[in-house]
Amino acid sequence: MREVIINPITRLEGHGKITIFLDEMGNVENAYLQIPELRGFERFCVGRKAEDMPQITSRICGVCPVAHHYAGTKALDAAFNVEPPSAAKKLRQLMYCAYIIYDHTLHFYYLGGPDFIVGPEAPPEKRNILGVIEKAGLEIGKEVIRNRAYGQKITEIIGGKATHPVCGLPGGISKSLNEEERQEIEKMATSCVEFAKLSLKLFHDIVLENEKYVEMIKSNAYTLRTYYMGLVDENNKVNFYDGKVRVADPNGNEFLKFEPRNYLDHIAERVEEWTYVKAPYLKKVGWKGFVDGTDSGAYRVGPLGRLNAADGMATPLAQKEYELMYKTLGRPVHSTLAFHWARLIELLYASERAVELCKDPEITSTKVRNLPGKPGEGVGIVEAARGTLIHHYVLDEDALIKNVNLIVATTNNYPSICMSIRDAAKGLIHGNNVNQGLLNKVEMAFRAYDPCFACASHFAIGQMPFTLEIYNHEKKLLKTVQR
Amino acid sequence: MKLAFYWAASCGGCEISVLDIDEKILEVTKSADIVFWPVAMDIKYKDVQNMPDKYIDVCFFNGAIRTEENEEMAKLLRQKSRILIAYGACSHLGGIPGLANVANREEVFEKAYLKNVSTLNPKGVTPKTHVKVKEGELDLPEFYDTVKTLAQTVDVDYYVPGCPPQVELTINALESIAKGELPPKGSVLAPLKSVCDECPLNPTKKDKIQIPEIHRIYEIIPDPNKCFIEQGIICMGPATRGGCNARCINAGMPCTGCGGPCPNSPEQGAAMMSALASLLGIEEEKEKYTEADVEKLIAQIKDPLGTFYMYALPSSILKRKVMKK
Secondary structure, three states, rough: OOEEEEEEHHHHOOOOOEEEEEEOOOOOOEEEOOOOOOOHHHHOOOEEEHHHHHHHOOOOOOOOHHHHHHHHHEEEHHHHHOOOOOHHHHHHHHHHHHHHHHOOOOOOHHHHHHHOOOOOOHHHHHOOHHHHHHHHHHHHEEEEEHHHHHHHHHHHHHHOOOOOOEEEEEEEOOOOHHHHHHHHHHHHHHHHHHHHHHHHHHHHHHHHHHHHHHHHOHHHHHEEOOEEEEOOOOOOOOOOOOOEEEEEOOOOOOOOEEOOHHHHHEEEEOOOOOOOOEEEEEEEEEEEOOOOOOOOOEEEEEHHHHHHHEEEEHHHHHHHHHHHHHHHOOOOEEHHHHHHHHHHHHHHHHHHHHHHHHHHHHHOOOOEOOOOOOEEEEEEEEEEEOOEEEEEEOOOOOOOOEEEEEEEHHHEEEEEEHHHHHHHHHHOOOEOOHHHHHHHHHHHHHHHHHHHHHHHHHHHOOOOEEEEEEEOOOOOOOEEEEE | OEEEEEEEEEOOHHHHHHHOOOOHHHHHHHOEEEEEEEOOOOOHHHHEEEEEEOEEEEEEEOOOOEHHHHHHHHHHHHHHHEEEEEOOOHHOOOOOOHHHOOOOHHHHHHHHHHHOOOOOOOOOOOOOOOEEEEOOOOOOEEEEEEEEEEOOOOOOOOOOOOOOOHHHHEEEEEEEEHHHOOOOOOOOOOOOEHHHHHOOOHHOOOOOOOOOOOOOOOOOOOOOOOOOOOOOOOOOOEEEOOOOOOOOHHHHOOOOOOOEOOOEEEHHHHHHHHHHHOOOOOOOOOHHHHHHHHHHHHHHOOOOOHOOOOOOOOOOOOOOOOOOO
């Protein structure tokens, strides 16, 4: 048996390794994505003060700290049985939109987008933000840098710090917004709407106008028929911050809709010996292994998961684009590469929503906290950029943490990412024929998910480096391919 | 000048903080080459191994030492770097992941894989460092019992504090390096003052504070213009090194201590407890307080370990919890 190991070196340092096993014919027998990382948050959070949790858990990820901060804050709202004042909820949402703007921009332009904009066949040294600027123009490059920074800046104004914000408290947030700050945010958010429109235009011109790309999006190697999950508002529109969890089946019909507090009735996790990350699945369907289809409990989250699980977007421009995507690709969209399109639609929604929130007269209200009740148990669910994020805390009578459970966004996608990598490899490796193009295309399959264990590569100026090694059945190294 | 950036057990926030200075980093490093930055460049471990010793002029190392692999990279980069900088709270003090020193591997695994409300695992499966699957064999790096700081693993030249480090501190560090104006080895590259010294609420603080009871921030709505400690809320400002412009306090929340200890009191938790005792007047007016009074006051402080050592458990004299056999 031959073994193909793809080592993204950044992940080798503690976050991920792909091993592909070939059969005697030199075709793919199976592929494994291992996550060799664990830090033990669920254990060491026990005994901590409940109010510290939004700050402690934000350290799970320095790229998406806002998502953890608010999943934690909302779990505390529930655990203390307190409803934040309306202005506090709006400020949390405004900051949340800013985080989505920053994170989606980063992914599209620095990580995932270059594959399309510069092209999957382009030399690796061109497939990065600099290559994007070269192809799309310096003006766009400037806009990318400017609007990404706006996302961070808005988070800092409301949250105190852009990376690892501090403002979340059970029953509200620590500081209200003044008029001067509001005006500054409105200017930035308005710019982000234009930027999102520009990004979608770029996607249309470069990707959708190119038949070859559209063919690739629709190809079997990048298709998985799974369930989809995401938060929806009372009209079943996509919501990042609040609402019920909705699950659509592989035919696009509503399969489940549940309150966050009932997540244990619907989601279970499985442990594998070969990786530190668990594999979640829908309880009602059951675990059938790393397979897709209606009989397998695997589900997908993130931009495409949310759009497939919802009936639309809550802002006008994003809704128009949402309709266009489904008109073009059918419904539901099973193509993994459509995550990129969905991501840009969400960028537009987050920007439009941020402007709406800025214009809300209540946003500068100084009533941003309600005092909490007695400590108990609570679940907080938000949509991180990469998907549904669940924090579940049990507090003791001193409001210290007694028990914690966390299901992070990328974990939900883990079984599907494993399948996508395997299927992309199967479609591209035949009879021991392994080449440079394969490396990039396998990489594209998992990069579409914007996986958080690859979070470092989010802001990579260059490419995630890959090494591919081919061993024969005697474990003798036959060939090394690097790019 | 040749620069390197590396990360071990961390969240990625330090890398973001380096990127947040991007325009200035270009100015500072106009005459510098970045020779190793795995998140950004296609350079392999092997290439680092092939570098002559001390080839890298300055290596910024973030993240704690959690696994076998983190340790190996720390040793390799020490050997290849002239100046090694522990960058950010995890590398400097152990950081929030260092709180895992309240437990060991067995307890972490038990919580994550065995006794976990959403995990269905009737066979009690846990990840293994070496596994035979149907198609072949797979390996995982070993997860250690104890989190260590970089300085507990290799010799460190300088420290940049913070979670993540404030952009100004990083710029200052790069500028000092570029000009060759570095302080003595072992220095923390941050102002000598405490967070209190930078705090806008400080001028209101009296020499002696009367605190009848300790409150937790979620229990009361504090006066935004009054020192937190004066209002009975634990704020780590007195025992924490500044350089952050009191950014958390400006956002209406008390300091949690990410800057690490002040220069003259290297034991951050002990320094805070002693500052509290002094602010509460316990030290000076010992005769006024019975032991029971003091105990009563101290008992109001919940989770002292997490409060006083949120970022600094591995680097403290406590280091870790002693596990019962």
